Structure formats: C-alpha cells, structure tokens
Amino acid sequence: MKLWNVAGMAVGLVLVLVLTLAVFGLPVGPSLALIGEGAFGDKFAIARTLVKATPLVLTGLGMVVAWKGGMYNIGGEGQYIIGAMFAATVVKGVLPNPHPLFGPLILVAAVVGGAGYGLLAGWLYVARGVEVVISTILLNFVAVQLLRYAVTGPLQEAKRQVPESDLVPKALALAKFDRQMDLHIGTFIALAMVVVVWLFLFYTRAGYRIRLVGDNRNVARANFIPAGRVQLLSMAVSGGLCGLAGGIDYLGPAGQLGFNFPQDWGFLGIPIALLAGLNPAGVVPAALYFGALFAGSDNLARYTTAGPTMIFVIQAVAVLGFVGLSTLRLRRKTAAAGAD
Amino acid sequence: MDPIELLRYAAPVAIAALGETVVQRAGLIHISLEGTMLTGAFFAMWVVALTGSVGLGLGAALLIGAAMAIVFGWFTIWRAADQVVVGTALNLLAIGLTGTLFRSQFGQSGKLLSVGKLPTFWGGLDLVLVLLLVGVPVIGFLLAKSSWGLALRSAGEYPKATEAAGYSVLRLRTGAMLVGGMLGGLAGAYLTVGITGSFADNCTAGRGFVAIAMVTFGRWRPWGVLLAALFIGAADSLQFRFQASGVQVPYPLIMAMPYVLTLLVLVVVGKGKRFAGGAPAALGQAFRRGE
C-alpha cells in the first residue's frame, strides 16, 4: 500500500467515526477527545492501547497465516480459548512449585492447544471436506462450552466455590514494568512473533509453500508439493498463534480463567488481518488502530452514558468503513485495468 | 414434549435456517444471520411496544431483516468483499445498535419488557408457525422445480453457467439475500413477539450461528433443515429435562452437544457429494463478472 493510500484511508476512517458519533447523538468534539484521551492520554492510556493490541496482533497474525494458505479460519476465538485452557492446565500442574522458568512452558502449552484445535478444523477440511468456515463456527461454540466446563470442573479454583481457575501465581504471571500500568512483556512477545511470522512466511520453505498453496493449489500439485499437508500446517500455525494470544491474556491481563475470559479477540483477528492486507508487518498498525479504538471507546463508555453497546457500533462501522473504502479503491483499480 | 411446543421453540432456528438455505443455495454464507435475527427481534418488539400491533411488528422485522441483508449483499455480492469480514462486522453492529436503542428507549438499568404476542389458534399454532410449515414445502418446491429456484441454485453451483444461460448471478444472489434477510428478521421477531413477548440484549443467544450450521446438517434441503432444527430443539428440550429430573451431567457439556453432533454428522458425510447432496460448489465464493 502506498503511503498516500494509507493517509487517505486514515482520513476516511476518522470521517466514518465522526459520522457515527454524530448519528448517535453524541457530542463529536468531547467524544473524540475522550476516545483520544483513553487511547493516548497518558502513559497508562498508551499502555492500555498496547495491551489491547497484543492479542489482536497475535490473532491477526494467525488469520494472516491461515488465509494466506487459503484456509478461511474463523475459529480464532475457539483456538484462543483452548490455548488459554492448555496454559491453565499446565499452571494447575506446576502450582505447588511455581518457578518462573515454567513460564515459557506454559506459553508453549498455549501454542500447542491452539495449534491442535486449528489442526482439527484443518483435518476436517483436508480429510473430510468440511468447509473451514462452517467447522470453525461450530468449534468456537464447543470451545466456549469446554471452557465453562473446565472452570466448573477440572480447572476450577482450589476451594471449588466460584467458576474460575485459581489466580496465576505472581511468579508465573507475565512480568510487568510498572505495577500500576497494564503493560506486560506479552506485548513484546507478540511483537517478536510478528518478526517470526514474517520470517516464517517469507524466508522459510514451509512459509513459502503456504503462500504458494494459498495462491494456486494446482501449481503446488504439479510440483509435488503436498497441498493438504501444507494447509494443515497453516491451520496449525494459525491456531498456535491464536492459542498463544489466549495464553498471554491468561498469564497477563486476566490472570485467571472464567466464563467471561473470551473477549472476541479471536474474531477481531479477521478484520485485523484484512486491514493489514494479509501482511504480517501490517498487522502491527492494524492492531494498534483497533487497540486504540477499543481503549478509547472503553474510555468513552466509562465516562459518558454512551454505554458499552455503543462501542460495538463504533467497531463495526470502523470495519465496514474500511471494507467499503478498500473495495472502492479496488474498483477504481479494476476499472483502470479494464480500460486497456 | 408436545409437538407444537417443540415446533415453537425450534421455529426461530428453523425459520432462519430456511432463509439461510436459500442464501447458501445461491452461493453465499450469511455470517451476519445472528445480527439480522437480533435486529429483527428488537425492531419487532419495539414496534409492538409503540403501536400495540403484532402485525406491524412482524412487518418491521421483515423490513429490517431485508435492510441488514441488503447491506451484507451490497458489500459481499456487488463489491465482492469477504463474507466473513462483513458478516462479523454486521454482527457487531447489530449488538451495538439494538443495545444502544434498547437503552435509549427503555432505560439504562433495564426493564423486564412484556409486549403483546402473536395470537395462537388450534391448540398453540400461530401465523408464523403456519408460515413456517407452509414455507418449507413451498421453498423446497420453488428451489427444486421453479425457474427461479433453478437459476438460483445454478448461481450457487456454477455461476458461469448461470450467466451463460442469461441470468445475472449478482441479482439472483441479491434476491436470495432478501429472502434470507427477511426470514432472518422474522425468526428474530418470533423470539420476541411469538415466544416470549420480551426483549433483552443478545436475546438471540447464538441461534443465528446454529441456523447456519443446521443448513449444513440438513444438507441444504428445506425439509432436512427443518428436521435438523427440530432435532436440535429436541436435544435442547431433552437437556432441560435431564436437568429438571436431576441427571448429573455437567451442563456445559450438554450444551455443546448440538454443535458436536453437527460436527460428527459432517465428518461422517464428509466429502461424499452423493450422500443426500453436498454443499453448493461455489459456496462462499465471490463472483466477479468477466473472470
């Protein structure tokens, strides 16, 4: 994307936001101020924006990998939940001896959980021909119920009173830089994953094959590249990234699992990936945009009567505005191409 | 359970899934069906609360359902935008829109609403249920035998053949979306003015997604889809029965049952196109002319 296009898009999105606020009768100036303040007002606000962007970076990356491989994974939410559950299982296991060195192991478990759940959808497609879109919708529902079961059953806190897991012991929680701030090192893990995924997609054989199969399965077939296996891999990597997001949210901001653990970050990976143009590097600004939007609109909801539902409207319009603007651009492009 | 009661509780999913059958047969997946149902549910309730007329409420639901479908269709059919992305966004929009309006109209701290309901006759049937029972064979017949159904199905199977035969894939799909949207709105309305006479945030509770899955479960046939919806409804009733008779199974696992069952059916049916029909070949694929 050219810088000029990015600028145009940004202006367009702000206009869309202003319009939405106006339509719902919110004072545009003060509302924008509240949103801006909530997203960037002070170091706390910036930290919140970053923390919200963290799972979005990871689920966005997850969607990029799957979609690049031609797999329409919309099961990020389920993979996120299962990842967190795997992490919580390990935490429960090492609870008697919560040594900080277990931290990486817990995150690996989250990756494995998410990857396994992604693979399940991949297998359903490759081996049984079940559309990924349909199977992942169903698997998302199943994951939510599994979570509910887990926190009232095997993963429930020690006293077995409330439907939650135990609070993650401090030693295992993701390190923070300032006790008063939300920022934790998970954000940097996510940023590192951007680099890793970027290297994976563009500098490894496996990543190359994922891109190739996603672009044209026939070429892969004619050159002895096992497309099914490659697509399974893309689902596993995708699920693993979403699982990692779940693990980080569990060890970081949430600190425990409960009914309300899933916050739609898995679903939101989809628009992030789209906004990023299916480019891992683009995921960072896209996730920051949404992170800031969420931190800002949370602030709006906190300090006005706009209410939590208003946030959904703002988010939805932000996505639709983006899709609308990008299809407009596409149309101009194809019109130009058709002219010759 | 009394069969009419079973039908009544299965109806929201069944009606939405019936519409979704038409939509998927034309090659689209209406991911925002959940949101369409929710707006239908809210607007039906709102209009009934304002006017006292259930008929007007149902009409409002049809209109808003159609409007949501048009938005979805404009992006996905005419702009060839991704169905999942647009659908996800519209679901968010629906939650936000209904929630915001609900608060602004009925108070910040909420209120248990009770509005007029659809009158029943013949031991519990009502207009919408009759419509559903008539709609299944009618839509089944139209899809299978009529000119419209034939053209529509070809758009879901092989859009190029549709265009070669002289129909516009884009228009056919838009028409299918209208049917799917109106039925989605009606399905939502039936929750609020048919079953409960009330509305709450998110009262569709995932039924739209279930309806999408039921279309696959019912193998893209109206009768199959109705049976699938009844099956899930019955499984749900059974689940409550279990609880009320003290059977000790963790209820989240019971609640996952419908989805797991659907997945199992899909695994068994798998790629077998021959087994009671398969997915429309062009399902979920945007059609761009001249490609």
Place this chain on the structure above:
Amino acid sequence: MTAEAGLHVENVTKRYGALVALDAIDATFFPGEIHAVLGENGAGKSTLMGILTGFVTPDSGSVTYNGAPIPVGRAFECKKIGIEMIHQHFTLVSAFTVAENLALARLPSLYSLAHVRDRAKPSLAAAERLGWAVDPEARIRDLSVGALQRIEILKALGGDARVLVFDEPTAVLSPDEVDDLFRVLRQLRDEGRIIVLIAHKLSEVMAVADRVTVLRKGKWIATSPLAETNQTQLATWMVGELPVGHVARSSGGGQPGIVAKGLSVKGDRGEDSVRNVSFEIRRGEIVGFGGVDGNGQVELAEALLSIRARTGDITFAGVPVSPDHLRIAYIPQDRQTDGLAMGMSIEDNLLVTGHRNLSLRRGPLLIAKRVHAWARGLVERFGIKASSPEEMVSSLSGGNQQKVVVSRALESQPDLLIVLNPTRGLDIKATEYVHEKMIEARNGGAAIALFTTDLDELYALADRVLFLSRGELREEGGAAALVGASR
C-alpha cells in the same frame, strides 16, 4: 447487402491487444449444409464462432442473418433469433440433473411458474426425435463425456435453433459416439438448419462436411466444397508447407530412461483419455508427442509425473518411478491455471522449483540473498522482461510469463522433463533460447517428453516423433497424422 438466406460474415477483424486473432475474414454459411471450419490451435476458429453467436464483439466488419444484421456481441439476443453455440467447454452444472440443466438453458423468465419439467420438454422432445435415450433424472456428474456432449447439444436444440455452431464437439467422443453425432448433424441439416462444425480431425471432416473453410493464424485461407478437395490439400492449407530437416540430433542410445508399458489414464470426467500406450524415452533423448490438443496429452503428462492415477507400469532406469530418486520437472499446458501463482512475484514463482534447491537454503530456511541473486540470474538469462524479480508475475505479458515457467523447470536440472507446448506465446528469440536450453538439458542426460502442437517445434527438437490421437500412440508422421486424419 444480399438478402440471401444464410449467415454472412463480411470483413470481420478482431484484435486482442497486439494480436490479430481474425484478420478481415469473409465467410458464408448456408441453410441445409454442414460447414466445417478448420485450422490449427489458435487459428481463430473459436473467435470467429464467438462472433457469429454473439459471445465476442468484433472490432470491425458485419454479420447478417437472412439479410438482417445480428445483435452483435449479445449472445442472449442471438439465442432469441435462433443462433446457438455448443461450447468447446461445457457449461453444465454437475450437481444438477439432466432435466435441470436443459431447463436452465431455456430462455429465462424467473417469475414464470413453468416447472423444470416443462422447460426441459422441448429439449427432451428433440432427444426423442434424434433417437437419443436420455434419462432426465440422471445427475450430470454421473454421466460419461459422450453423454455430456449430447446434453450440451440438446440444450441448444430445445429452443428450435436455426443456426447451430458446434465448437469441437468430437474432441472427447469415442468413434461410435462420433458416428452417432454425425448422424444427428445430418438429420439437423436435412431439417434445413445451418450447421457449423469445428473439428481438427480431417477424417471426421471428410465424413460429414458439405463445405470447408480453412483459417490459419487469423487469416482466411480457403473455402471449398468438400467434393473438390482432399485430406492432403486440407492439411496443407491448415499448416502451410511442412517443415523438413532436423537440427542437432541426439547421438542416440543414451542410458536407459523412462519406460512406459501398457499405460492407461482416465481424464477428469472419468473418460479413457490414454489407452494402453507403451514407449521409451532414454536419457539424452527428446521424444516428441505430436497431435492436436485434447487427445490425452495432459493426462499422459500428469501420469508420467505421478500426479494422476494410472494403470500400467512406468520405470526409470529399470526401477519403478518414485520421486525419491528421480528429479522431475514440468512445464504445464496452461500456465495460468497450473503454472503460475498469479498473486505472487516473479521470484516466488521461480521458487516453485527453486525452494528445493539445496544451494538456496539452509535447512528449513531460504537464504534471501542467494535467492535474490539466483532469481535475478534467471530473469537475465531467460530475458524475462521485468523491472525486477520482485515484480508481480501477473503484470508480465503472456510470453514473459511463459518464460518464468520454462526457466524454472529447466534450471532445476531434472532427470525427466515433461514439457507441454513450451514456446506457446514466445517470440522467435525466446523460442530459440528455450529450444537451445532443452537441447542442453538433453545433452546433459535428461530424458525429455515434449508434447507440442507446433510442427516446427516438433521436428526441430524431437529425436523421435510419436503422435497422440484419441489417447493412442501412432508412429507415422506427416500432416495427415498431425491432424488426426488416419483412423
């Protein structure tokens, strides 16, 4: 303008970019005759037929039917005035029944309450008239290709078309099915319709046509009553003078290479595409497979690649072919569907073979620097006209796209090279270069199977020439064999 009955084409020209697909063509098609249109691949036959039936808009020239101009470029309206085309590629919905497909083709009015059965009736009646047994409830995907061809034809007959254009209807039929089709064509002709037939096989043309028109490279060459010509004459019109003489023959008798015995292969629709063929290609040898498209080339090539199921044996150097000890490279027939990932860059498309290249990777990693250098090298050596290897392959011209496919295959130093029409769309210099490279590969010990429809290429490169005709192999060469004249 003549008010004569019939379809008149006057001075029609059609360009695709720089390519002149049809160059000032005149032709007349009369009622009550079967008029065959002949020409090599790419001669412009389908384009001309598309113009007659409204699917293609000409750049200039006119088409009149019974004295009145046809609705040019509007296939749908052409259908209304009785001009129908039976497409080379079927437009049948495979999940539908026969009746549904027949009904779909009848003029649309969505709101008419007409039942599928009613709309299929005229076509089914036509089937009965022709003596074809058709089960309206059968599913398309369960039918044989021959049956599909019949359905494709019946679709057109349901509307009582007066002009029927058949684009290569026999390409996929068995001899018996061809005979049956010809019986029907004659019957339709005798009912006073205009029948236009595109066929590659001269024997077929001789059997059924009343008149022939020959095109070559977009130009009109000849029109003649069938009685006043013969196969040799037609073949010469089609392909021009036959090239003679060979270049750079292999020394012959290299090490044993591929040996195929009793190979049979099915096509995508389950038809027998390749029937019981046996041949050998030694290392250091190019075996050319001549013949017209659609006679089993793609299927045979894919069977040799082991990416298509087959019966029969293939061994290389005496052991069954297995990818593990054999390097195979492939230049597919259709670069856009099987050769290139159009959403990726030139470099990425070169990497299709290059990502296996040990010098470009370390374990699972691709070494970017080396990949760039390697890609740049290929782009330069093969003269791929692009600003850089990072450029999207979709922005290249067809010829340069072809060079991408060819260069990466040749570069991978294969033991077995399977090539379909490698120079389609290349200019003379590039063609020469590709030919040179193939000979280099041969001299380097590769066994090469060259499938080509281009006679010049066939004779220039092949050490031995075989001909594929309806999935069977023939040894005899010459123009007649090339166009499938012999039975």
Place this chain on the structure above:
Amino acid sequence: SAGNETAKTPEGEKPSTTQEFKVALITPGKVNDSGWNALAYDGLQAIKSDMSATVDNQEAAGPKAQEAMRAYAQKGYNLVFGHGYEYNEPGAEIAADFPDTVFVSSSGGKTAKNAGAFRFYLEQGFYLAGVMAAKMSKTGKIGSVAVIDVPSIASTIKAYEAGAKAANPKIVIIPPVFFGNEGDIAGAKKATESVLAQGADFIIHQANSAAQGVFDACKERGANAFGSNSDQNENPSGAVVASATIIAKPAFLALAKQVQEKKYEGAVSLFGMEQDAIDFVINPTFTAKVPPELVKELEQMKADIKSGKLVVPKAEF
C-alpha cells in the same frame, strides 16, 4: 502516593476539587439486566445523588476486569466497586499498587487494607419464598430456574429449598434448571416449562434479564413465580406472587460513606434484612389469595431473621 501523583484529570471533565469523591462501578454484565447488575447500578446512582459524588460505571469482565480497576485507580477514584466474586482476588492484589483507592467486590473473601468485599444476604429472601411456596403449592412440587450455576446463585436456590423443606418436609423439589445464556429469554421460558412439566406450580428464578421468560411460562401454565433481586411484583404477566429483593442503596451508601470518611478497613461485610438490604414482598394484588396465617407467619420469620433468632443457611464464596 504514586497512584494519585501520576493520575491526571481527563480533559473535558469539570475541574476537580481536592475534596471530590469519585466512585466507580464495574459490572460483569450489562447494567440493564433488571437483575444483578441493574441493582448495583441503582446503588451507584444513589451514591451520586445522595453524596453528590462523581460516579462512573463500566462493563468489564475477564481480561478487561483488572484493566478497568486500574484505569479508575489511575484516575484517582476513591472507591471502585467490582460487582461480583470475580473482582475479589484481583482487587485485593491491585489494591497493593493503589493505596489511595478502595476496592470492594460483591462477594468473595479476600481482604487487604484497602480492599474487601460485601455481600447481600439474598438467601434470606429466597428462604421465605421457599416457605411460601411449600405452604401454598397445590401439587406439592416446587422448582427454580437460573441462568448459570455460579455459587452466588446456587446459594440462594439452596436457601429457597431449605425454606421449603422447613415449612413442609414432604415438599418435592425439582432440581434447578440452568439455561446458560444471560439474554436468552426463550431459553429461560423453555427451561421453566421443563420444570413446570415435572409438576411444579411455584418457581423462583435467578434469570436476570431473561426473567420475563420465566414469568411468561408460569402465566401460560397457570403457575406462580417469585421475583428476585428487585421487586418484580408488578410484572405485567401477573404471575409474580412475591419477590425476594435486594435494596442496594443502604449497602452502597454505607460503604461509600466509610470510604469517604477514611474509615474503611478491608473487611467482608454482610447486608441482610437486619440492615434493611434484603426484603421479601408479597404482591399486594395477590394478598387475598394468601392465607392470613401464612402472611403472619412470614412476617414473624422476617422478624426472627432480623433478631437473629432464625439463621438462614448460606454458602461461603
């Protein structure tokens, strides 16, 4: 200390005086649910009007919960209510980082210098509902419907069952049915019908915003329902015979006053009928049908509860 030094006042807000008292409420669900969350919202509004405090509220659960708590503390809020057990442990932990903010959760047992919990003794109301149901049931069967099986809900239902058993040992209690989804009115209705199908003619609910489904089912089947959390006696269904209510205002005000006067010390406090925070109200339009002895008996029990003579069972959580 750190929390207040770094916190800034948001722009666009009225200039804050040093005395400004700021109270925030964080709810796990929507405050328009006519139940658990709604009552807390009403409590918060009471603090606003009676103490002219600056109040704000936000819905935040799961990973957002701690963030929301911190966000208010960073802004120098004096008191942050977390309306649910899930805010208790995190609250106690965050409290250490924000010594000038008091974190109070509804239920839960962890405390710190500036963190604690309070809990409504709604079991008392449910107990009386159980007594009334057992005494009046014609079928001899009573039941309950709830959204999810969480301890706060389970405990109230246990108390309802205990009341019923105490009043009539032979009463048959249909196990509670959970319908799983907060807003799912139709699900609540269907769940209720499954209980009614077992023969119950009195039903109590913990259905929050889906309660209308419970009432509707009872009305259609001629059964009786109890309202819960708030006074739902006037529900248009006409099926509500009495309500077990929480009066949030006194509890919220009491806590807020303690905090304002800097007297708050981390504790777990219980608000019941003794504090006028819980009540059991018979629907006036229904009184005629209730035997006068029963009305009297219920009044006596209320008095006994207040005096401590009758202790209603409750679970710890």
